[in-house]
Amino acid sequence: MDGDRNSMTVRDGDLKAGNGVRRIQLTVGSFSFTGEFETQAAPNTVRWLAGRLPLHGIALHARWSGEAGWVPLGVEVRLDPENATTYPHPGQVLLYAGLKSEPELLIPYGACAFACRAGTLAGSHAITLTSNVSSLRTMGETLLRGGAQALLLTALDE
Numbered sequence: 001m002d003g004d005r006n007s008m009t010v011r012d013g014d015l016k017a018g019n020g021v022r023r024i025q026l027t028v029g030s031f032s033f034t035g036e037f038e039t040q041a042a043p044n045t046v047r048w049l050a051g052r053l054p055l056h057g058i059a060l061h062a063r064w065s066g067e068a069g070w071v072p073l074g075v076e077v078r079l080d081p082e083n084a085t086t087y088p089h090p091g092q093v094l095l096y097a098g099l100k101s102e103p104e105l106l107i108p109y110g111a112c113a114f115a116c117r118a119g120t121l122a123g124s125h126a127i128t129l130t131s132n133v134s135s136l137r138t139m140g141e142t143l144l145r146g147g148a149q150a151l152l153l154t155a156l157d158e
Contacts (some may be wrong), residue, residue, distance in 0.1 A: 021050040023156040024127060026093070028059045028069065028107070029149030031139040034156065035093070035129035041083035045095050045124040048079055055153040059107065061143040064117060067110030069143045071151050077103040084122035086114045091133045094123030105153075109140030 026033045037046040049055070062068040068088075077097040088094055094106040094114065101116035106123055114121045129136070143149060 021053065021155040021157065024053075025152075025154050025156055026107075026127070026129065027150075027152045027154075028139050029142060029146075031135055031142070032132060033091075033129045033135070034131040035091070035127045037127055038083060038125055042095075042124045042126050043082070045079055045082050045126045048077070049095060049126055049153075050155065053153060053155045055151075057105075057151040057153075059143060059149045059151040060147075061140070062106065062112075064115040065106060065108075065121075066112045067137075067140055068106050068108040068112045068114075069140060070107070071105040073098075073103040073105065075103060079124070081122060081124050083125045085125055086120055086122045088112055088114065088123070088125065090136050091129035092125050093127035093129065095126045096121055096123035107136075107139075109136035 022037055022039060024035050024037060026035060037050065039046050057071040059069045059071050062070045079097040088108045090108050090110060092108060096104050100118045101121060106114055114123055
């Protein structure tokens with residue numbers, strides 16, 4: 001943690017935190033998915049995220065990115081992009097550190113072009129969901145029609 005409690009910066013201790021976590025469980029409302037961290041392609045992003053598990057948040061339907069949910073992180077994140085993409089596929093969860101827009105997780109469930117009102121964004125592909133991926137569309141439609149849903153991201157192994 002940096003000086004204020006809403007600022008999070010990667011430091012050496014953070015890079016050691018969560019090293020053993022590879023598999024995760026993501027719950028959005030009544031929907032549950034398992035997946036794997038992209039430890040090889042986005043090691044700093046994964047270490048930062050794993051060091052903050054369990055992560056509680058609120059999933060909302062994306063306003064600018066198409067068929068996706070997003071989770072505002074509510075903290076400052078200082079990470080360089082790794083394995084970054086603007087066009088993630090369903091099940092490729094991105095972490096955006098927040099240069100043009102606020103820090104967030106993006107959970108695509110269909111056609112997605114990651115963006116904000118300031119323009120195109122690229123997020124680090126940190127997690128690939130591997131189970132129940134066929135339910136992502138229903139989850140997305142629930143976010144769109146039913147509104148915000150509780151989110152929980154937890155480790156399955158350490």
